[in-house]
Amino acid sequence: MFFLKELPTREILERYHERFPEMNVDMVGDALLLMRQASLLLRQLDEYFSGHDFSQLRFLIIVIIDREQETLLTASEILKKLDVSGPVMARTLKALEASQMIVFHEHESDKRAKRIALTPKGKAKLQAILPGYYETIERFMSTLGQHDAS
Amino acid sequence: MFFLKELPTREILERYHERFPEMNVDMVGDALLLMRQASLLLRQLDEYFSGHDFSQLRFLIIVIIDREQETLLTASEILKKLDVSGPVMARTLKALEASQMIVFHEHESDKRAKRIALTPKGKAKLQAILPGYYETIERFMSTLGQHDAS
DNA sequence: ACAATATACTTATCATGATAAGCATATTAC
DNA sequence: GTAATATGCTTATCATGATAAGTATATTGT
Structure with a gap:
């Protein structure tokens, strides 16, 4: 599970990009969103299942x-x-x-x-x-x- | 985590749709893909972290x-x-x-x-x-x- | 045939998530 | 000021993921 409630904004990611130039802002942003959304859905489903x-x-x-x-x-x-x-x-x-x-x-x-x-x-x-x-x-x-x- | 290695094909989802007409094939297909992809990435990251x-x-x-x-x-x-x-x-x-x-x-x-x-x-x-x-x-x-x- | 290896499943143990309940301290209501 | 409630963190316990190692049975190589 990916637990971070608020994903970093584009600005924050760009600041990381300055420290780590090989980091691709778009890819990392997409990946964090992918993990966060899936984690939220998995949580909902877990809750549904445990209720049953x-x-x-x-x-x-x-x-x-x-x-x-x-x-x-x-x-x-x-x-x-x-x-x-x-x-x-x-x-x-x-x-x-x-x-x-x-x-x-x-x-x-x-x-x-x-x-x-x-x-x-x-x-x-x-x-x-x-x-x-x-x-x-x-x-x-x-x-x-x-x-x-x- | 979502563990299913091979997601159901569209045909299989449509067969479920016949049994459960309120089920939206596209949404469920997208959701399964979202969960599966995120789970694969989370696995990779877990492996990376545990190596450190x-x-x-x-x-x-x-x-x-x-x-x-x-x-x-x-x-x-x-x-x-x-x-x-x-x-x-x-x-x-x-x-x-x-x-x-x-x-x-x-x-x-x-x-x-x-x-x-x-x-x-x-x-x-x-x-x-x-x-x-x-x-x-x-x-x-x-x-x-x-x-x-x- | 039989030794070596592979496979199917189990047992033991650990890691890391959860909830419930507890203690100490802060805050709020009167 | 003090009782009631809320907050910050801990303890106890459980659920569910993992790996390592074990047992029994099958399979393969010679």
Whole structure:
């Protein structure tokens, strides 16, 4: 997360540019705005999720499982689609199992692996969460100008 | 952070739109891209900072202290400029003190508060870190198109 | 076949974000 | 002046990210 509430003005960036001439004022300004806006949106979404006893990561995991129609995924297959570490994935899957959103099935050919399926409760959670997720995003995106630094 | 490596294609978003008609495909697509790009940049910066035994937050704190020329700030004044919680601010300031980047001085009128000053070591750290910070941002921003989902 | 390596997942530990509650001091209301 | 409230910071505890190292099973090379 990028925590700075008020981004530096163009004047301030230009003063930094005098001390560090290789610094590109426009690029740095754009990057700070990118990080700040995304952080504000991520905050809103985190708040939305935690109000539903959920999290960004738990949400993305069940979206990914849900999107796969044919086969059941394993933890490492989900891991390839999300950049979190293995231990975080394992812990989060365990939490999803504990809250009965997913179940683990034996893998048919690899004793180390488990196949992961969404439960009806997990599917229902996803359906219940998606509308508010979109709404949160849209509320944020339609007021984006007001979060601008300049 | 937003962890999804491959953003949904327009077709996939349109399929969601059929299930959730109030969902605006363009806005949601833009928001996911915003979060993903910012997360990638934040990752790069985190990696840069941790290679220098530092962090985003420690960096922002010393930037803010450095920017203030006239008076020494207190923890709560820095807190107004950064959206982190009070305990995190207190802990991070303590870490900055332990590594001799800042010193606490008695507040002249409020016994609860402390005035915070950058040490020469803290100033030197900031000077040492800034060029690589800009470079990391610029390297990222100039390849932004390649991080695009579409 | 079997040793070496790779893969799937777990365990242990740390870092850094949060909230709730606490203490001391300041400020405000009367 | 003193009670009530607010403010500045700390302590305790939790959540959730990371890495390093461990176990079991699979795969590869010879």
